[in-house]
Amino acid sequence: MSKEFPGYRGKALQLLKKEKAEIGDIIHIKKDKEVYEGVLIPRSEYGDDKHIVIKLKSGYNIGVEITHATQIKKIGVGAKPAFTPPPLPKQKPDLPKVAIVSTGGTIASRVDYRTGGVRPALTASDLYSVVPELSEIATIDAKIIFSLFSENITPKHWTKTAKVTAKHIENGVAGVVVAHGTDTMGYTAAALSFALQNLPVPVIMVGSQRSADRPSSDAATNLIGAVRAAANAPFAEVAVAMHETVSDKTIIFHRGTKVRKCHTSRRDTFKSINTTPLARMKNGQIEMLIKNYRKRSSSQKLILKPNFNEKAALVKFYPGLNPNIIEWYVNEGYRGIILEGTGLGHVGKYCFSTIRNAIENNVIVAMTSQCIWGRLGMNVYDQGRDLLAIGVVPLEDMLPETALVKLMWVLGQTKDIAEAKSLLTTNVANEISPRTQAEETA
């Protein structure tokens, strides 16, 4: 493997060296009758020696297999990374102060083709240079705390993010923006909702589905919306700010405990589940969409509860699930299990005995539904009633993902099992919606 050509070996490496192509250069590949053009990018360290990977103009990456007939030509030289910040715009001391805490993800980065790494671009000057509009909205204090793809975020990172956010709030900012990869942003939003209580100001999580180097990027629009809300929104809650539709016209704010990533690639991937979103931004104006929300109030004192206990698991039920998986978690010392059951809150009867055994071993077992939408109704059918009688805790209309985060949080607050169960079913951060008329008649 070569340092200059990360991930390339053997035949592929030889061809690239011969052509003096470097990572970042524009490459023309001819193979039989097919022709490909794009930017040479680094490969996975786990890759074979038979493919060259290029980024097409469309933004998609493809791997081209090398055969005898493959010809490579360098047709353009890679652009050097251009992050020279322009002179900072004049500070406007009367603007609200907003802190941006970056954990990584697409929004916080520009792909650096020279290293293949994701280059964090979140110093204040980088930001002002990439999104100059921000300097008209707020004075920004930007800090990188991690540079992680969000699938690598774990409960430990939730704790750290909550603590850093709390620090900023104690220092008197008008609001905090948390930049985060979209993959697990819903989980972290729930975590911050439980960890940051009695908020005086908004905490706005933001991500993007297309990196800033893509023509269709949603990064700037989302970031502007998030900073504007952090600076001025009337609510003081943890919210996720993303595109409402595929158009750039509105940004929607979802409550942190009720939001879920519902599409692999669309810009409007996040949806509020079992509730109306908190607010919408259009032409820079914020409109509240629900009446009962926590109001911004600088006189409130934040309560920080940042601890999570990782000994909680999510088990999704399906036909043929091996019920011994529950036993395994008990044996591994787990203290709680969220079941993602079917329909109104069911699992196969063949799981009852390991569930009962877990509960007898002081493991909390709670129910949610893989339907995603709707509320549990464990009293409707015999088997639901049986599960309640065994001691399974029904979690109303809570998202399975939010329920898992909450259980980790609850187990981080108390060792007393009765207290933990009581906290789990108490509405802490709007994770349980009130029952509506529409539900009864649908």
Next chain:
Amino acid sequence: MSKEFPGYRGKALQLLKKEKAEIGDIIHIKKDKEVYEGVLIPRSEYGDDKHIVIKLKSGYNIGVEITHATQIKKIGVGAKPAFTPPPLPKQKPDLPKVAIVSTGGTIASRVDYRTGGVRPALTASDLYSVVPELSEIATIDAKIIFSLFSENITPKHWTKTAKVTAKHIENGVAGVVVAHGTDTMGYTAAALSFALQNLPVPVIMVGSQRSADRPSSDAATNLIGAVRAAANAPFAEVAVAMHETVSDKTIIFHRGTKVRKCHTSRRDTFKSINTTPLARMKNGQIEMLIKNYRKRSSSQKLILKPNFNEKAALVKFYPGLNPNIIEWYVNEGYRGIILEGTGLGHVGKYCFSTIRNAIENNVIVAMTSQCIWGRLGMNVYDQGRDLLAIGVVPLEDMLPETALVKLMWVLGQTKDIAEAKSLLTTNVANEISPRTQAEETA
């Protein structure tokens, strides 16, 4: 515990006996200032001795706690089960023959308050008496093969259902209706889609969200729609027939591999994911919604492939997932694992080594997305490419649930791992949608 009062013990039992109340009777309960009225129903065998459970007029069940102040009065006698079939309507031999195969679930039952059990109501005469319209649509041959809540259905039941359905088709029916609980109907629909190939006639799965004794029941409308489609629809595919909206006006037909239960209680709970539904029925007329579908043709010969191997598991990824769970499945002799990853097809880097170990042990590991909507794009980010290089099989836009069923089916067809992988990524029953223009630009 008493035979006449299933689930009742101690204080609750005493009170009921004193009042000579029987299961099925209408009970008036007074407790301090609260008053409840409803039908006395049996309790879970796991219940305490402090509650009496009644079914309210609204159809909901509640448990009323007994205190010193609780008074019970019998105010009505329970109706005897009334399944006396009316004289059968005249047979109309020129009508199409439709087989109804019942596996259980809400649609196939009426709650019998005298036993608390679910009473299967699916002899042809029961059906004609409950839904007399059916006798105008088809001559029906109805058989009960199981009486199961669908959360108790396992891959073994898929096999049996496929075999019975095949038998009916070989006997020349115009179509088969499979009545099934809604909780896992999506899984069974996928299973039948793989097991019943080269279909000459439609196989229509049907369920209901409200039992037939509820005023708002969707059972009859759905059943009529399903029988009509089995008798006359132009398509020969496995489909799920349910309400399209909360109104009774249209029935929608979803392809068996692309359908998912998306609400705990709504009548329009089933949705086609990443595709347009197959067809819609309005005023008894069927309109096809997509062009490329398998046409009804009695000259086709069904190919039955009913075997499923249960040594396949679904693992949903989340922040803090214990990666040793994958090792556990390998040690238990599992031959395949479907990952329900995040976003475009990711899991935390901390899972890579157990995944690689599983693959090195000849376990198939394949990727789907918990987003539910959208397609994988494992070439977009480094970690996705790493997973591909390790040998994880990307499953395009396949539903995680369908992917699990398909993996069980694939492992039931071949022991050769290369052949299994190839079959897993081959489009067998429209489980993979073709890429669309809209996807690229969203």
